[in-house]
Ligand code: SF4
């Protein structure tokens with residue numbers, strides 16, 4: 099316990115389930131106060147914090163956010179300044195630059211939870227409760243929504259400003275920017291693939307594909323490409339039949355729901371490991387894989403679950419690191435011509451969250467040769483950051499414009515990304531600012547670039563416009 103009195107706003111929940119009991123920092127396990135006290139206020143992180151760099155405002159820098167939480171805990175600031183905490187992208191760039199590796203994103207989230215108190219935001223809480231208790235109903239409602247979107251009425255309502263009148267501005271943005279939603283989810287397609295069934299033979303498998311919510315409910319082609327790649331390069335595997343990783347609940351809703359999601363996934367992993375040996379859990383959204391690699395932090399006060407969560411976390415791999423670059427060769431000229439000039443955007447939770455930078459670059463350089471070009475400020479957040487583009491649209495847009503300007507500066511045609519939030523955000527920006535380019539998920543690009551030439555030349559529907567959109 100610190101020498102200071104902990105502010106009652108934090109104190110009320112410090113013992114409760116609504117917070118992280120402790121943080122697993124690079125310097126060891128720490129209380130929130132001790133973790134935030136590791137910030138020496140040197141300011142070394144300021145130049146990598148997008149919100150600070152775009153505004154020059156100390157309260158919305160990493161150092162400012164850490165000081166705010168610390169002062170609130172010491173009773174020197176009354177009530178957390180919501181702007182300071184709410185505008186954080188949780189990108190983790192500051193922690194990577196920081197000598198002490200202060201976990202600012204986790205500290206900010208603890209500050210937000212304290213500010214919200216025992217009643218976290220209603221919509222994320224309802225969504226995660228529904229996904230936990232009635233996943234079938236959740237899926238049914240999504241499909242109803244997909245059908246309703248096909249009528250064009252929600253888009254019309256958005257254009258007429260109905261969402262804003264009802265105080266649901268983020269829904270309007272989602273309606274206008276989200277791609278059309280599938281009526282068959284990825285999990286349904288994969289469950290029907292006999293090659294992905296654990297079957298009854300109990301033979302070891304190299305991998306278990308974890309379908310994050312983005313690929314499962316929205317970008318099903320991403321998950322299909324990932325599975326095709328895993329089969330091609332890593333041999334036999336299974337579908338994990340997972341629940342949501344819990345990141346939505348962790349970032350925006352009730353942390354207890356995040357723990358419930360994590361427990362379900364851990365139990366599934368243990369059952370698979372029992373039958374199939376030390377299988378790796380491969381997911382294709384860097385935000386989700388980064389979060390699953392930190393599952394242990396959710397259970398530091400639960401001796402039974404903590405080692406189980408740590409074992410699960412150790413088995414998680416991001417798809418962008420799972421496929422070995424050494425397995426790549428130069429891609430056929432047909433697919434390279436389609437892709438044009440290729441660049442790579444480091445999704446925050448891939449580079450800052452998991453330290454993955456080398457593997458995707460090496461793979462793309464081997465595949466594309468001189469057609470690969472580095473993106474300036476490639477590890478700057480794109481402003482997508484989960485739901486950030488909906489909750490902080492102005493700041494998100496400023497950050498996005500910087501990203502699209504960088505893409506235009508290298509005249510890229512194809513931007514490979516590792517997270518579905520980046521896919522949505524960068525494509526929305528490119529459509530407006532630089533429409534000749536397009537963002538694609540890394541696994542979709544690599545799947546196409548590594549497809550056998552004979553298959554590429556076959557006139558199948560699957561070969562059409564995987565990488566480039568059809569000419570308008
Ligand atoms: S978070 Fe780290 S780099 Fe930033 S001011 Fe604190 S100690 Fe310095």
Ligand code: SF4
Nearest residue numbers: 147160187189190192
């Ligand atoms: S997580 Fe990102 S936005 Fe938040 S303080 Fe750190 S660098 Fe800035």
